[in-house]
Amino acid sequence: MMQPIVQAEGVRKSFRHVEVLRGVDFEVQNGEVSCIIGPSGSGKSTFLRCINHLERIDGGRLRVDGDYVGYQERDGKLYELNEKALASRRAAIGMVFQRFNLFPHLTALQNIIEAPVLRKLRTKPDAIKHALELLDQVGLLNKKDAYPAQLSGGQQQRVAIARALAMEPKLMLFDEPTSALDPELVGEVLSVMKRLAKEGRTMVVVTHEIGFAQEVADTLVLMDQGRIVEKGSPRELINNPQHPRTQAFVRSVR
Amino acid sequence: MSVLEITTQAGSRDSQDLPTIVPLRHWGRYVSGALLACALIFLGIIVSRSQQIVWAAIPEYLFNPAILKGIVVTLQLTFGAMLIGIALGTVLATMRMSHNPVFVVISGIYIWLFRGTPLLVQIFFWFNIALFIPMIEVGPYLISTNSLITASVAGLLALSLHEAANMAEIVRGGLLSVDSGQGEASQALGLTRAQAMRRIILPQAIRVIIPPTGNQAIGMLKASAMVSVIGMQDLLTQAQNTSARNFLVIELLCVAAIWYLVLTTVATIGQYYLESYFQKGVASSGAKSLSSRIAAGLRLPIGRGSADRL
Numbered sequence: 061m062m063q064p065i066v067q068a069e070g071v072r073k074s075f076r077h078v079e080v081l082r083g084v085d086f087e088v089q090n091g092e093v094s095c096i097i098g099p100s101g102s103g104k105s106t107f108l109r110c111i112n113h114l115e116r117i118d119g120g121r122l123r124v125d126g127d128y129v130g131y132q133e134r135d136g137k138l139y140e141l142n143e144k145a146l147a148s149r150r151a152a153i154g155m156v157f158q159r160f161n162l163f164p165h166l167t168a169l170q171n172i173i174e175a176p177v178l179r180k181l182r183t184k185p186d187a188i189k190h191a192l193e194l195l196d197q198v199g200l201l202n203k204k205d206a207y208p209a210q211l212s213g214g215q216q217q218r219v220a221i222a223r224a225l226a227m228e229p230k231l232m233l234f235d236e237p238t239s240a241l242d243p244e245l246v247g248e249v250l251s252v253m254k255r256l257a258k259e260g261r262t263m264v265v266v267t268h269e270i271g272f273a274q275e276v277a278d279t280l281v282l283m284d285q286g287r288i289v290e291k292g293s294p295r296e297l298i299n300n301p302q303h304p305r306t307q308a309f310v311r312s313v314r
Numbered sequence: 315m316s317v318l319e320i321t322t323q324a325g326s327r328d329s330q331d332l333p334t335i336v337p338l339r340h341w342g343r344y345v346s347g348a349l350l351a352c353a354l355i356f357l358g359i360i361v362s363r364s365q366q367i368v369w370a371a372i373p374e375y376l377f378n379p380a381i382l383k384g385i386v387v388t389l390q391l392t393f394g395a396m397l398i399g400i401a402l403g404t405v406l407a408t409m410r411m412s413h414n415p416v417f418v419v420i421s422g423i424y425i426w427l428f429r430g431t432p433l434l435v436q437i438f439f440w441f442n443i444a445l446f447i448p449m450i451e452v453g454p455y456l457i458s459t460n461s462l463i464t465a466s467v468a469g470l471l472a473l474s475l476h477e478a479a480n481m482a483e484i485v486r487g488g489l490l491s492v493d494s495g496q497g498e499a500s501q502a503l504g505l506t507r508a509q510a511m512r513r514i515i516l517p518q519a520i521r522v523i524i525p526p527t528g529n530q531a532i533g534m535l536k537a538s539a540m541v542s543v544i545g546m547q548d549l550l551t552q553a554q555n556t557s558a559r560n561f562l563v564i565e566l567l568c569v570a571a572i573w574y575l576v577l578t579t580v581a582t583i584g585q586y587y588l589e590s591y592f593q594k595g596v597a598s599s600g601a602k603s604l605s606s607r608i609a610a611g612l613r614l615p616i617g618r619g620s621a622d623r624l
Binding site: 112114143144147148149150151152153154155157159161162163164165174175178179223224227 | 501
């Protein structure tokens with residue numbers, strides 16, 4: 061069996077005295093789409109942010125593609141990575157945020173080429189060519205020169221997805237990508253994500269969109285109070301939930 | 315045809331049947347405005363009829379070589395102090411926001427000290443520094459402080475170090491105004507902190523930093539007059555020197571005031587253009603460039619690209 065892309069064992073995280081993650085065990089295989097659902101405050105976004113070390117974990121083990129997130133193992137000890145090493149690890153993990161976080165002073169095209177050029181992944185002309193392809197894929201080629209403020213929420217989020225893809229990540233993290241959108245704009249973002257899933261991208265998606273999870277996810281995970289309560293195929297989990305928390309949650313979002 | 319008839323009918327009915335709207339007249343405003351205008355005219359007459367003031371001296375001294383030399387010194391002082399102030403202020407702001415507690419405390423004390431004491435006190439302090447540091451040792455050389463800290467150096471030092479404290483707070487405010495999501499997105503894309511700062515955070519913070527910095531520069535133009543207390547040959551000092559010889563005190567103060575107004579006006583216009591340049595991507599529908607707005611008004615094809623985008 062191949063080594064999983066994301067491998068979490070007993071991950072713990074506290075903010076001051078509040079324990080947000082209380083021992084999360086989680087795995088994602090290469091090419092798999094894993095959706096994390098659960099009530100707000102269950103720690104699902106925090107866990108996602110731990111995967112690319114936007115949050116530092118307080119306990120347990122968290123590895124992406126075999127490497128410890130934010131650390132390097134030497135002589136049985138975990139040494140915290142310096143900034144440069146951390147940045148290159150992060151470059152391999154794409155992230156899409158709830159509030160898009162596009163760079164408002166740059167056009168859609170400039171948003172996409174910024175990181176590949178700065179990280180010397182591509183030359184500028186090459187990056188522009190790639191960015192135009194990505195914009196075409198998310199259906200926004202005609203908006204390449206628009207600033208984020210001139211785009212709708214759905215368009216901004218699609219540019220944000222293209223921006224993350226420009227780094228050619230081996231893993232994509234989505235943090236409630238449709239939660240900040242008007243209802244009529246959710247569909248355009250989800251359809252882009254569905255295409256990515258079909259192309260075989262490895263994705264971890266924190267979402268409230270049960271319908272999307274049911275259609276796209278290979279595994280569905282329910283988090284509650286900092287723990288993974290239940291995991292399984294979307295069909296099992298939604299149609300035949302075992303845990304009382306899952307039963308209650310599935311009933312509430314139906 | 316029938317449509318036309320209906321509209322004309324409707325139009326005539328409007329004017330016949332519907333009451334005329336009469337806005338409230340604010341009589342008090344007319345009266346108070348007229349009174350104030352009269353008072354100002356009266357004051358103007360008194361001033362202009364004054365036998366004590368030689369009005370002709372004002373245009374005569376406006377382009378006096380000594381005055382022009384003073385303007386050069388004032389401009390040099392302003393530019394120099396603002397440049398050093400902005401550079402040092404940016405350093406202080408980044409120190410204040412760093413994770414190094416020693417940096418945080420030191421820049422905090424600096425800002426507290428230099429913002430908390432009057433500029434005039436600081437000018438005198440630097441001018442008299444030789445009183446407690448008489449000699450400075452640079453390697454094998456021993457230099458007397460008085461030969462190093464001349465009036466010009468003392469004035470420039472005092473203005474820049476004071477300005478740095480103010481600029482530090484302005485820069486820090488600008489950096490804090492950028493949404494934390496911007497830094498996170500940069501990190502997630504694999505940018506280092508320095509790259510994120512240079513390419514993502516600072517360009518956005520600049521927008522917030524520019525307007526108060528412009529105000530500081532205008533303030534600095536005026537504050538530089540304070541160095542006249544240590545005899546630097548700035549605009550005000552030159553005006554005073556001249557009036558000490560010819561006793562045209564008010565006239566030369568007017569000359570200085572006119573020049574200060576010209577300088578601050580030019581600075582204000584410069585600030586406007588600087589601000590609109592840095593408005594990229596923000597309120598983009600409203601902040602079109604002047605040239606594209608004129609082009610749109612004249613229906614010229616220039617700058618159409620930007621209009622099409624909207």
